[in-house]
Amino acid sequence: MRAVEDVVSDEAGARSETPAPRRSRADLWALLNYGVLAVLVTIQLWRDPNGRVLASNDDDHGVFLFMLAHGERVLFHGDNPFFTDRLNVPDGVNMMANTSVLALSLPLAPLTHWLGAGVSVAFLITLGLAGTAAAWYWVLSRHLVQSRVAAWVGGLWCGFAPTMVSHANGHVNFVSQWVLPFIVWQVLRLREPGRAVRSGVILGLLIVVQVFINEESLLFTALGLGIFVIAYAVMAPARAKRDARQMIAGLGVAALVSLTLLAYPLHFQFAGRGNYHGQPFAPDEYATDLASIVGFARQSLAGNAELTRTMSVSGTEDNMFFGPVGFAMIVASVVVLWRSVAARATAIAALVLLVVSMGPTLKVFGADTGIPLPFGLVSHVPIIDLVSVTRFAMVPATLAGVLLALATDRLREFTPRGRRLWQVGLVLALVPLAPKPLPVVDAGPLPPFIAQGTWRQYVPDDRSLVTVPLPEVTTGRTGMRWAALTHLEYRSPRGYFMGPVNPPLDxxxxxxxxxxxxxxxxxxxxxxxxxPQLSESDKARITQDLIFWRAAVVVLVPGSRNEGPLLDTLTAALGRPQEVGGVRLWDVRSLPVPPSE
Incomplete structure (x- = not known):
């Protein structure tokens, strides 16, 4: 249709269609490719999904075990989807203010219930990679390019770019981007006459789904589209003015639909119990390194972990890393597509968000150059201050794949020598970026006290099971994993989640x-x-904390770091432990239970 051609290329004309049987076979092979590649990336986790965790980010792996277990409780026990009292007893956790992935956890609740949260996490990471690639392939092949090969290349890049494989190390929310291509396409379709209501309603519903997958990705997409529209309007004002009324009407419909459905969830997120504001780190702590544009990520075939560490904050935040040839091919794509206003606007959106992702000052190979960047002007703007800055680079990483697909679609217009050079360039760009299997570590089996349900003899529903080390970020992941793999049947104090640091004061x-x-x-x-030598005052304070946590039993996690000192400290405070079901425990049910709020 001409409206689509206007978006892709202002001078595009009719091109020959590939026969339908060949298109169907190409579609099938593309989807099969993506599925097989996703399984290869996650294969080590699939060997024992409930007994292994992702080595590069076992903390966030544990978080999503908890999120999936929460979804199981919502469906099978009628728990509140927006709040849980199973973690952080007695205060609970605002699930809307955390990445609760309800659009994923609820449909997968039966899988979690019967096979365990670990299986659901492995499934979602695999589906996220393959599904994102397939979604971009679908949008590209149906609406933006004629060549199935070009669409396959674009889908491959968007689904398996280094940033996606990096986030697959525990970030279920960020690899599940299969709704975003359809949001982008529905926004572009708003400019078509007569589609304001229909496309607006569809767009509004897609936005609602994405909010319950990951709000950060939705924000990035909205910013990218906003910059694209502004750049397009500046370069083609007459066309932008012609389409403006239709697009504004469609966006109004989408806003009405999405805000109506999201009014209460968003109110609960920002004003409900356990809400918070801002992040526990400075904006420049997690920013994109300039050198990472041409570097290789840890999980890429050509990657070197030691070198990558100088350009990236963690194994789950390798957000650029195109490699030298990959970067050259993206630049070449912009050159090939330069006559298209839409392509130039896309490149501008990618460049702006890349610069934003670099934070307040420019960093090169980990060194702060002191050169100021625009993000410093907006780092404290509400909503923006909730974002990890380097993640803005996920947008240019995706747009790079779209540009590469659009340029590859022009291949038939190249000279024979130009086609050969382009094909060689694609191979030299893509092969070094091929993903390696995600590394995993053995998380250890559940002790019989947990696995066999012996804990039920000690922990009434209104009390909590206190694991030591306490569930905390980086130090108490085992306790959260135990709770998640038991479908959150028992309550736990503290935990790894996002919440206010010291309410109501801070x-x-x-x-x-x-x-x-x-x-x-x-x-x-x-x-x-x-x-520590515990005084009577110290012991009294420990007792008060156990009462606050509504503790029924304290359990020392076997094999913990400094297990001996932990055992001695707990024994000094609580007396000699019992040995039950492979754990040492202290029965504190004699302590009073505070009244429920």
Whole structure:
């Protein structure tokens, strides 16, 4: 249709259609390619999804085990989807203010219920990679390019780019981007006459689904589209003015539909119990390194972990890393498509968000050059201050794949020598970026006390099971994993989640529950092997914390770091432990239970 051609290339004309049987076979092979590649990336996790965790980010792997277990409780036990009291007893967790992936956890609740949260996490990471690639292939092949090969290349890049494989190390939300291509396409379709209501309603519903997958990705997409529209309007004002009324009407319909459906969830997110504002880190702490544009990611075939560490904050944030040939091919794509206003606007959107992702000052190979960048002017704007800055680079990483597909679609217009050079360039760009299987580590089996349900003899529903080390970011992941693999049947204090650091005095976002005497004490023992001499006052404060946490039993996690000092500290505070079902435990059911709020 001409409206689509206007978006892709202002001078595009009619081109020959590939016969339908060949198109169907190409579609099937593309989807099969993506599926096989996704399984190869996750194969080591699939060998024991409930017994292994992703080595590069076992913390976030544990978080999504918890999120999937929460979805199971919502469907099978009628729990509140927007709030849980199974973690961070007694305060609970605002699930809308966390990445609860309800659009994923609820449909997969039966899988989680019968096979375990670990299987659901492995399935979602695999589906996220293959599904994102397939979604972009579908949009590209049906609406933006004629060549199935070009669409395959674009889908491959968008679904398996280094940023996607990097986030597959635990970020279920960021690899599940299969709704975003359809949001982009529906926005572009709003300019077609007579589609304001229909496309607006579809767009509104897609936005609602994406909010319950990942709001950050939706924000990035909206910013990318906004910059694209502005750039397009500047370069083609007459056409933009002609389409403006139709697009504004469609966006109004989409806003009405999505805000109506999201009014209560968003109110709960920003004003409900457990809400927070801001992040527990400075904007420049996680920013894109300029050198990463031509570097290789850890999980790429040509990647070198030691070198990549100088250009990236973690194994789950390798957000650029095109490689030298890959970057050259993206630049070449822009050159090939330069006559298209839409392509230039796409390149401008990618460039702007790339610069934004670099934070307040420019970094090169980890060194801060002191050169100021525009993000410093908006780093404290509400909503923006909730975002990890380097993740803005996920947008240019995706747009690079779209540009590459559009340029490859022009291949038939090249000279024979130009076609050969382009094909060689694609091979030299894509092969070094081929993803390696995600590394995993053995998380250890559940002790019989947990696996066989012996804990039920000790923990009434209104009390909690306190695991030591306490569930915290980086130090208490085992306790959260135990709870998640038991479908959150018992309640746990503290945990790894986003919440206010010290309500009501300070509602700044934090990865931990508010500090308490016992949590600080046990953290020091676990980290440094201290054996503190506990005074009667110290023991009384520990008792008060256990009462606050509504503790029924305290369980020492076998094999913990500095297990000996932890055992000695707990024994000094609570007396000699019992040995039950492969764990040492302290029965504290004699402690009073505070009244429920």
């Amino acid at each position: 509602d700044t976002g934090s990865w931990n529950a508010p500090r308490r005497f016992t949590s600080d004490l046990l953290w020091r023992v676990r980290e440094f092997g201290e054996r």
